[in-house]
Amino acid sequence: MPTPLPTSDAITVxxxxxxxxIREGGSWRGKTRDIVALDGISxxxxxxxxxxxxxxxxxxxSTAIKILSGILRPTSGDVQVNGLVPWTNRVAHVxxxxxxxxxxxxxWWDLSVAEGLALLRDIYSVExxxxxxxxxxxxxxxxxxxxxxxxxxxxxxxxxxxAEIAASLIHxxxxxxxxxxxxxxxxxxxxxxxxxVHELCRDRGTTVLLTTHDMHDIEALAERVIVIGHxxxxxxxxxxALRTTTLSERILELDFHGTPPDLTLPAGARETAxxxxxVTITFDPRQIPAPALxxxxxxxxxxxxxxxxxxxxxEIITRFYADHAA
Amino acid sequence: MSQSPSRTLxxxxxxxxxxxASIVAxxxxxxxxxxxxIGNFVTTLLGFFGIWSLFxxxxxxxxxxxxxxxxxxxxxxxxxxxxxxxxxxxxxxGGEYVRTGSFDRLLxxxxxxxLLLLGHELRLRPIGRFLQGAFVLIAGLWLAPHxxxxxxxxxxxxxxxxxxxxxxxxxxxxxLCFITVxxxxxxxxxxxxxxxxxxxxxxxxxxxxxxxxTFVLPLAAVCYYPxxxxxxxPDPLGMPTWIGSLSPLGGFAFLGVMxxxxxxxxxxxxxxxx
Numbered sequence: 209m210p211t212p213l214p215t216s217d218a219i220t221v222x223x224x225x226x227x228x229x230i231r232e233g234g235s236w237r238g239k240t241r242d243i244v245a246l247d248g249i250s251x252x253x254x255x256x257x258x259x260x261x262x263x264x265x266x267x268x269x270s271t272a273i274k275i276l277s278g279i280l281r282p283t284s285g286d287v288q289v290n291g292l293v294p295w296t297n298r299v300a301h302v303x304x305x306x307x308x309x310x311x312x313x314x315x316w317w318d319l320s321v322a323e324g325l326a327l328l329r330d331i332y333s334v335e336x337x338x339x340x341x342x343x344x345x346x347x348x349x350x351x352x353x354x355x356x357x358x359x360x361x362x363x364x365x366x367x368x369x370x371a372e373i374a375a376s377l378i379h380x381x382x383x384x385x386x387x388x389x390x391x392x393x394x395x396x397x398x399x400x401x402x403x404x405v406h407e408l409c410r411d412r413g414t415t416v417l418l419t420t421h422d423m424h425d426i427e428a429l430a431e432r433v434i435v436i437g438h439x440x441x442x443x444x445x446x447x448x449a450l451r452t453t454t455l456s457e458r459i460l461e462l463d464f465h466g467t468p469p470d471l472t473l474p475a476g477a478r479e480t481a482x483x484x485x486x487v488t489i490t491f492d493p494r495q496i497p498a499p500a501l502x503x504x505x506x507x508x509x510x511x512x513x514x515x516x517x518x519x520x521x522x523e524i525i526t527r528f529y530a531d532h533a534a
Numbered sequence: 535m536s537q538s539p540s541r542t543l544x545x546x547x548x549x550x551x552x553x554x555a556s557i558v559a560x561x562x563x564x565x566x567x568x569x570x571x572i573g574n575f576v577t578t579l580l581g582f583f584g585i586w587s588l589f590x591x592x593x594x595x596x597x598x599x600x601x602x603x604x605x606x607x608x609x610x611x612x613x614x615x616x617x618x619x620x621x622x623x624x625x626x627x628g629g630e631y632v633r634t635g636s637f638d639r640l641l642x643x644x645x646x647x648x649l650l651l652l653g654h655e656l657r658l659r660p661i662g663r664f665l666q667g668a669f670v671l672i673a674g675l676w677l678a679p680h681x682x683x684x685x686x687x688x689x690x691x692x693x694x695x696x697x698x699x700x701x702x703x704x705x706x707x708x709x710l711c712f713i714t715v716x717x718x719x720x721x722x723x724x725x726x727x728x729x730x731x732x733x734x735x736x737x738x739x740x741x742x743x744x745x746x747x748t749f750v751l752p753l754a755a756v757c758y759y760p761x762x763x764x765x766x767x768p769d770p771l772g773m774p775t776w777i778g779s780l781s782p783l784g785g786f787a788f789l790g791v792m793x794x795x796x797x798x799x800x801x802x803x804x805x806x807x808x
Contacts, residue, residue: 303644
């Protein structure tokens with residue numbers, strides 16, 4: 209077991225800034241321009257919490273994740289993860305965190321899952337008994353039994369992601385950073401990943417920092433959501449609070465055989481887009497429940513099909529940013 | 535810290551495990567490996583036939599006999615084969631780590647990046663070049679007129695120094711990849727070009743090139759001078775022969791400089807994120 213630590217926060221970030229200097233035109237002597245990726249963000253994550261980190265591409269999420277992982281040095285600001293400054297002692301820091309990048313493999317393509325885990329045991333200097341225990345526990349929880357002896361190259365994306373998560377936890381890290389862990393996965397694999405992360409946090413008290421574009425990940429896992437946009441924190445609240453404000457909205461799309469008729473909508477619903485054969489309605493289910501709204505529009509002449517969806521994170525963040533910039 | 539230093543697997547222990555895993559991976563397709571190794575042996579041997587036929591025709595060239603040239607040829611090829619075997623991770627660094635962004639993955643591991651890249655692959659294929667070079671080296675010692683058998687002890691250190699020097703070139707090439715992954719074929723001038731240049735006595739080159747392969751890339755220090763020392767052959771350029779017993783250290787010095795360059799390059803990468 210890892211040494212118990214004082215009950216301080218697992219992660220503290222204070223006024224973190226990162227500016228990238230890019231060279232325009234790609235030439236050696238071209239002019240340089242500074243791009244602000246993080247514009248002074250501050251937050252802390254207590255031990256054992258699952259915090260969701262959301263925002264559109266280019267918002268600064270990846271930059272923050274890289275800094276917390278110890279692979280990028282910020283321009284200014286203070287960060288402590290497990291009481292260590294990630295970039296001043298990379299080796300000590302990364303020994304105590306687990307990181308999964310959804311789009312990159314931590315394992316070895318040409319080796320089997322079992323061989324890869326054994327190499328990680330040696331890289332992280334995990335004692336043999338602890339390794340055997342962790343391996344058995346992870347293989348059971350992540351259903352790796354059938355794929356242990358397959359080479360990583362041969363695994364499906366879902367299988368690989370389960371193996372990746374096992375690989376990131378073989379050394380009992382106190383903190384797990386998941387960057388898009390469900391990207392590209394099929395539904396059963398997504399559910400398996402979410403269930404596992406949930407149990408990990410509940411049973412072992414692991415602190416989890418999660419970035420995702422999948423609203424369902426956030427709903428299923430995050431007790432708390434940090435919304436980041438244009439390098440700043442736009443909202444930092446418990447998930448329930450965010451849900452009742454911004455995320456509560458639903459979208460109803462109506463398709464018609466011909467030109468859509470004019471609509472009179474009940475309170476809580478409004479028309480947000482109209483095309484030659486379709487209308488988009490945004491509604492708040494607390495004011496007008498979805499079944500009532502569907503009943504209301506169901507008899508419209510020429511109605512062909514209808515769909516209800518949630519706004520994507522990107523849409524929410526775009527709105528969020530518009531609200532906050534105003 | 536949750537781990538005491540005594541429990542930390544040593545760097546050498548870890549390297550052995552990584553190298554073992556890479557050998558397992560390479561031998562997964564034994565036919566491919568055999569063909570590549572034999573191909574490596576044959577292509578490098580063909581190179582020596584070119585030299586051999588010259589000497590066969592003219593006897594000796596500019597005062598150099600076939601034996602001495604064979605020793606130089608063997609030394610530089612064996613040293614380069616060792617560096618190719620160890621340094622594959624640096625050779626493919628631009629394409630497999632920088633371009634794909636997976637260098638970040640290495641930084642997430644609590645180990646030295648140099649060690650992890652050494653462990654990328656213990657490449658078996660250069661065994662062809664190694665055997666061929668060793669074969670020519672032994673033949674050269676057989677043919678050379680004044681072999682000083684006691685001085686032969688310097689040859690292993692010459693090979694080690696040469697391997698260190700070529701490994702340094704590969705590390706320097708990898709460090710350059712942080713700036714650009716394009717146009718690095720230029721570095722082949724130092725690797726394959728170095729192997730070519732090392733096969734010939736220093737006197738065959740012009741002054742500028744002689745200085746370059748003595749003081750910048752210490753090729754002469756790891757091939758030419760140790761060979762002269764072992765063969766008891768005076769240096770036509772006037773350096774004392776004993777210099778060849780110490781000069782292989784130059785290869786290690788070059789490696790040391792390249793390791794410093796590497797650390798600077800990684801620090802720059804961590805600061806800029808690209």
